[in-house]
Amino acid sequence: MKRAIVLIGLGWTLAAVASPYTEEELDSIEKALNKTLSEVVVTGTRTPKLLKDSPILTRVISAGDIKKSDATNISDLLQAELPGIEFSYSMNQQVSLNMQGFGGNSILFLIDGERVAGETLDNVDYSRLNLNDAGKIEIVKGAASSIYGSNAVGGVVNIISRESSEPWTLNANARYGDHNEQRYGVNLSVNRGKISSSTSAQHTHIDSYDMKNGGDYSRFYGGGTWNVKERLTYRVTDRLKLTGRAGYFFRERNAQTNVHDRYRDFSGGLKGLYDLSAGRNLEVSYSFDQYDKSDYMVASKKDVRDYSNVQNIGKAVYNHTFGGKHILTVGGDVMGDYLMTYQFEDNGDKKQLTADGFAQFDMNFRKDLNVIVGGRYDYFSESSMSHWSGRVSGMYRKDRVTFRGCYAGGFRAPTLKEMYMNFDMAGIFMIYGNPDLKPESSNNFQVSAEYTKGLFNATLGGFCNLVDNRITTAWSQGLQGMVYTNINNVSIAGIDANVSWKTRWGLGARASYMFTKEHVKRGDPYSSSTRPHTATMRLDYTKRWKNYGIMAALNGRVLSNVTVDEFTSTSSYEETESVKYPGYTMWKLNITQSVWKGIDVIATIDNLFNYVPKYNYSSTPSTTGISFAIGLSIDVDQMFK
C-alpha cells in the first residue's frame, strides 16, 4: 500500500509541476489512479481482494463504463465491452450466448453472488439482468467451477449492485429511441443510522418491427419488461450485518398475434455477515429464485403457465486469516432445484438436491507473490453423481508487470432438462433426455501478463480449455429422434489482448482483441460456430466545468466472419457443407451532457455506419440501420447540494 501511495504522490507531484491543469482536473486524475490501484473484486475468490493482487484475472466493468456504453441489460453491455462474446438468436428469436466457445449453460451469471433460475434453450433470461442499479460487473473468464460449481465451466459474470453511503440518493432516468424503444428507471437509496434501503424499478418497451431484408427471420419480436428490486440492510452491531432482498421481474414478448410469451421471476433472500474477530468472518445466506414462463392466449384471455424453475439455496462461507496474510476460505452450498416444464412428459416436474463443500487457501507470501489453491466436491441427487474439481492459481509481480497463471478443473453436471426431456417438436421429431449422461469435465489453463504504468494498462493472455464429455443432442436411429449425449474431446484455445489508456486531459481509449479457435473431432454431432476474431474498442472524452460537463464515448465492436461445417443431414454427422456467416462491425456514439446539478441529457447514435444485414442470419444483429435515441437522467439529491 505504501508503494501505491508513493506512486500516487509521485504522479501528483509531477502533474502539479509539469502541467497547467486545474485543481479539479488533477483531483480527478488522482481519483482515477487511486481507484485503479484500490479496486476490490470478489468474484474470482469469493472474498474481497485487491484487483491488482488477485491471481484470477478479473475484468471489471465499472458504473462509469456502463454509463459510457448506454447499455440496458447485460447482453448489450458485455458485447460492447468484451471481445469473444456474441449474443445471437436460437430458434424463435431466443437469445443465445457464445463466450469464448462456451454456451449459455457453461457461463454462470450471478446477481450479487447469487445464482439466477430458469433457462430457455440453455440460456438464462438476459433481459432480466438489467443495469439500472448495477454498481459494477466482474467477469472471470475460464473455469471457475472449483469456486462456484456446475455451470461455471466457461466463466462467471457477477453483477454487483450499487451501494451508496450518502444519506439519500434519488435518480430518475428515461430513454426514448427508434422503434418506440423506451426505458424508464428509478433508483432510491436511503441510509438512516443502522438501516439502509435501496429500491430500484425499471420498465422497458420496444415495438415489433420488420427487418429490411429477409433471412432466418424477417420480423423482430418486440415486447416489454418490468423489474422491481428492494434491498434492506440492517447493521445489528458493528460485527453483524443482515441484508434482505426481494425482486419481481416480468417480461412479455409479442411473438405471435394470438399468443404472447410471458416470463416472470420472483426472488428473495436473506444474508448475514458476521465478523467473528479480526480476520475471521462468517457469511450465511438463503436465496430463493423462481422463474416462470406462461402463454397468454389473447383470444381466451387465459394466462397458462407451462414452465417453472424454483431454486432454494442455502450457503455458508467462513474466512479465517492466518498470520495476517494467508486466508482460508471454507464453505458449502445446498440447493433444492425444482423444474416443471412443457418439455417433460405430460408437463411433468422433477426435483433435485445438489450439495457441495469447498475450501480454498489464499497464500500471500510476499506483496508480489500470491498463490491460491482450492478444491470443491459436488453431489447431485438425481443422477447420484459426485464430482471433485480443483484449482491452483498464482500471481507474481515484477516492477510494472504482473504475471498470472491458473489451472482449473471444470465440470458441468447434466441438468434436469438434459436428463428427462421428452418433447415433441411440432410433430416433426422428438427430443429425449438421457438420465445416463456423464458430467462435462474440463482441464483449463490460463496465463497472462499485465503491464501497468500510471493510467496505462496492457494485458496479454492465452487460454486453453480441454473439454471432455461435452453434452449435446444427436440423432438416435433407435428412437428416431434427437437424444442428449456426451461427445469427446472438444478443445478451445485462444489469445486475449487488452490495452487501455487514460490521459490527464480527459481522453480515454480502450481496445480489446480475442482470437478463439475451437476444435471438434470430425464425425461428432457438434460443429463450432465461434467467430475466430473479435474486437471491441472505445474512445471517450470527459470534461467538466463548474456548471457543465460533457462525456462523449464512441464504442465499436468488430466480429470476423466464421465458416461453419454444417451437417447435411440431421441423422448423420459424416457429411458436412461449409457455410460462411458474414462478419460485421457496429459502432455507437453516446454523448452525455451534464447541464445542471445532477441533470444529464444523453444523445445516442447506434449503428453509426448504417450496417444493414443483406440476409438476417441468427447471428446477425437485429438492426434496420442507423438508429437514434435521447435520454434524460436526473440525480435529484444533487439538486440539494
Added chain:
Amino acid sequence: MILAGAICIMSLSSCEGIFSDIYDEPVTTSEYGFVEPSTKGEAGKIYVNATDYKRWTYIDFSDERIDTLGVDEAEPADWDIAIHRYDVKTNGGAVAETTESDIYKAIGLGNIAEESFVEDIWTTETIITDVSNMMAGYLEYKESYYNPEMSKWLNVDKSEMPPIYTPSERVYVVKMKNGERAAVKLENYMDDSGVKGYMTLRYIYPL
C-alpha cells in the same frame, strides 16, 4: 450442516414455487362438435380437434353433426365443410371472404356477389399428412380438394421456425351446393395450453 440445510430446504413449502394462483388453469375438454348450436340468428360454436395430420373433420350444419375420418377413408354422405389442420374444403360449395370481423354483421351480407365465391380446387401438394420426415427434407401429401378462400382464415408463414400464425379475423360466408349459406369465423386455433389444431369456430346457420 449441509444435510440439515438440505432437509430444511426441501421441506419448505416454497420448493415448488409461489403465486401459482396468478395463472389460469387450462380447461381440458374432450367435447367436440356443435357445443353451442346456432339458433334463430344467434351464433353457435363448434369445437374441432384437428391436431391429427391424417384426419379430416366433416361438419354438417343442418344435422349439427361432425365426423372425423382418416384421409384415406371415404367421405361421409352428408357434410358441408371439412377441416384438416388449418385446411378447409367444401362439399361442392364455395366460399367468400367478407371484410367483417363481427359474425353478426354477416347477417346483413345476404347479397354477396356470386363472383366473390371461390370454389374448391384440386391440389396435390397442400394437404400434408406426415411431417415426421421434415428434417430429412420431405413431407408427405394427400391429393384432395381444397378451398383456398376459406383457408385464408389462418395464415401460416413457414419460412421461419417456429412458423408465424396470423389469423385473418374475418368472417367467411359458405355457400352450400343446395344454395344454403352459413357464416363462419375461426375464433381460435389452439386450446388453452397453446396446442395448435384445436379449432374453435363461431357460426350462424342458416344465414
